[in-house]
Every structure is written in C-alpha cells, then in structure tokens.
Amino acid sequence: GNSVTQMEGPVTLSEEAFLTINCTYTATGYPSLFWYVQYPGEGLQLLLKATKADDKGSNKGFEATYRKETTSFHLEKGSVQVSDSAVYFCAPMNSGGSNYKLTFGKGTLLTVNP
C-alpha cells in the first residue's frame, strides 16, 4: 500500500516568513497527490492537489509540485500569515478505478506568530 513521510512538527514561524513542509511518498502506479489543512476544531479541507508528474497545485498562496523522480510533494508558501496556523496533511490517493483511498501523513502543526 501507499505510505507517506511528512516533516515532523511543530513548526513555528513569524508572520511573512517562508514555509516549507516536506513530504515524500511511496505508492504503486501514479497516485494523485493532495495537501489537506485542518484548522482548530474543524475537519480537513482540501488545500491543493496535483494529478500527474510535474503538475503544480496552488491555492491561497501555497504551492506544491508533483516530483515523480524524487517521489516528493513539498508544500511551500512565500509569506505566511497568522491565519495559516493549522495542521497540514500530505496524502497520496490510489490511482485508477473507483477506490479513492487516501493515505495520510502524521500531519505537521504550523503556528504563525504575529
């Protein structure tokens, strides 16, 4: 099955700092790749996705590029805000068929201070 190794947290940054959260995965075939975000007390919501090699997903200033050669999908943001404080999860999804099974990393807690 799929597996994910995600950068250990917690990560604490000052506002406007640069963010990188590393994610590498193992998977059969060519999975779709996702980053989900969980704000305090809420469920997960999709942040961005990429479905094939070299695709770049982007949303709310966050970006991640599907790197097939290094099996990585690192999350970046050039200038974080206090409102970005949350837990971030990297997750590959099975490719093909109707089994949309996600495998989650352990999550990275990000705290952004003013």
Place this chain on the structure above:
Amino acid sequence: NAGVTQTPKFQVLKTGQSMTLQCAQDMNHEYMSWYRQDPGMGLRLIHYSVGAGITDQGEVPNGYNVSRSTTEDFPLRLLSAAPSQTSVYFCASSGRDREAFFGQGTRLTVV
C-alpha cells in the same frame, strides 16, 4: 449546501456500550470512508465503501462495523466500546474528481 454531515459532534460512552456514528453526504459520491484521528498518528482508515452494498476494511477495522445501504449514508457502529476507541472520528466522501470532503468530526470518549 450541506456536504458531509456527521452526528453526533460529541459522545461519551461507558466501556462495553455500543453506538452508531452517523454520516450522510448529499453530493452523490460513490466513495465514502471513515477515519480516526489520534495525537501523533495522523488519520487512519477504518472502513471504506466504493458504492452502495460494497464495504471493505481499512487499516484499523477491529471493533467497528459499517454498512452502505444507500449512496448517501455510511454509518459506523462500535460494537462494544473500549477506552482504546477514544478518538476523533471523521467521515469523508469522494467523487470522480477525487477531492475528498470531510465532515466536522465526532469526538468520542470511552470511560
């Protein structure tokens, strides 16, 4: 625009009690799943379903049952609650665009 609705939001059970966590989605998604979230463990898949009448086990299925009689509903049953089942439970559904939509979660405490 309800999305995925989970009930209840909070529940306290005594060891040995049974209960059902409800999950409903209104997006006509074929795929539904249940996860539990524990500190330091991320989300672990309990059971999933690729359509009405079809269910399968995930990573941590012991102590849980599911059924899928309709496309909309995917209840999770705890047969005999144990303290190890204290967790936050999330239901999710996905359609052909592969984006997973999550419910708000059920925080379960077993005493």
